[in-house]
Every structure is written in C-alpha cells, then in structure tokens.
Amino acid sequence: MPRKLVVANWKMHGNLSANRQLLEAYIQKLKPLENVDIVVCVPYPYLAQAQSLLAGTSIAWGAQNLSKDLVGAYTGEVSVGMLQDFGATHVIVGHSERATAYCESDENIATKFMQAKSHGLTPILCVGETLIEREAGVMEMVVAKQIDTIINTYGASMFANAVVAYEPIWAIGSGLAATPEQAQNMHEFIRGRIAAHDESAANSLKILYGGSVNSQNAVQLFVMQDIDGGLIGRGSLTAEEFEGICRAAN
Ligand code: PEP
DSSP states (O other): OOOEEEEEEOTTOOOHHHHHHHHHHHHHHHTTOTTEEEEEEOOGGGHHHHHHHHTTSSEEEEESOOOSSSSSSOTTOOOHHHHHHTTOOEEEEOOHHHHHHTTOOHHHHHHHHHHHHHTTOEEEEEEOOOHHHHHTTOHHHHHHHHHHHHHHHHOGGGGTTOEEEEOOGGGTTTSOOOOHHHHHHHHHHHHHHHHTTOHHHHHHOEEEEESSOOTTTHHHHHTSTTOOEEEESGGGSSHHHHHHHHHHHO
C-alpha cells in the first residue's frame, strides 16, 4: 500500500514562540510514526524557523503559496527560488481561501503549479466545489475544469509525483467533513480524469482529502482506496490533534 501523506496548513496562525512549542511537540509525538510522510506548510516569515527546527527530522516543510513569476517587480510576492532557499519541499497552490479573496484564476493557479513542479518543489493543488455547486450536482464539472486547465496548458505529465488536495469549500473549517464515500467518489474521478491522458502520472499522484479532518474521522477517510492522506487546517494547530490524524494515516 502506498505511504500516506499528511500536510499541515497553518494558514495565518502562529508566532515565533508558539511555533517553536508546536514544532517541538510535533517532533516528539510524530517521531515514532514511520509509515506516513508529514509536511507542515507555514506562513512565509516562519520558513527559516521551520528549517532550523525540522532539518534532520522526518518532518518536511513548505509554504502556502508562491508567485507565478520567477523574479522581478512583483511587490509582496515570493518566488519558487526563495522557497527553495529555505529548504521548502512542498507548496500549496490554489487554496480556495486565496482563490476567493484574491481572485486567483484557474490559469494563474496552473502557472504556479507549473513553476513549482518544474523547479523541483512538490505542488499541492487544491480543488473543490462550493455547496451550491454540489447541490446543483455540478461538482465534478467544477473540479474537472480546475484539473483540465493544467492538463490543457502544461500536459498531464505535470501531475507525476505531484499532489492534489480535494477540498470541498463547504467542508473547510465548517466542522462538516465530506463523507468517506463523497470524498472517495471525487478522488476516483480526479485520478480517472488524469489517467485518461497519462496513466503513470495518475498512479504516482497523491490525492489528499481536506476539510474538517480530525482525529475522530480520519481513519474512516484514510481507509478509502483513492484517499492518500489529508490536508489539515484547524486539526494541525494542536500537537495532540495532529498526532491523532497522523496516527490514523500511519
Ligand atoms: C484547509 O483549509 O486546507 C483545511 C483543510 O482546513 P480545515 O481542516 O480547518 O477544514
């Protein structure tokens, strides 16, 4: 069975002293879990802190966004090379909180995905539908468009060894996770969509579920065939809860 991947998304939480405590607790509690890969995506200013505390441990670190451009007059942006300077191995792209607040288009997100992938970082592409879209039964159409923008612009091989996180927008931070069946159905759909173009890329791709995962519901989600792990927001902010989720994946 392929190893599961659990990614913490701290969003805009933390400060130097709280981060130190949380990362030290992660290191101690997660050390015995040898069958799961763990990544923590921190706010940009704390990449150096993550690097200094996590280097030499089995926990990797990453960022929550990157620029679609490599260098230049883009005030406030952070490039893929800058993330690599701090040892980041992963980067979240297209999180719905950013896509909504900063009007990020699928095309912009596709370019960020390509920049990360072609410079050796693992992109974690977030896709998912709103509640209205699910109730209207168009959730697969919405997710297909997000995936197809990358396939049509850069080719399906971009997905080889990458990560997609299916995050229904209605489940994020709501306390109402998708059912294991709802998540499995969408994960299978995503893998199939990519496999239709490039089967080996689809098989090497990890598809995470994100949206109100906690230590109580994690096992039921992670046992599903196409659920390769989780993207965890709130549940990553306390070491005990995150440990429970990582144990479920382990
Ligand atoms: C997220 O925003 O990526 C997320 C999954 O959040 P939460 O776990 O808090 O629903």
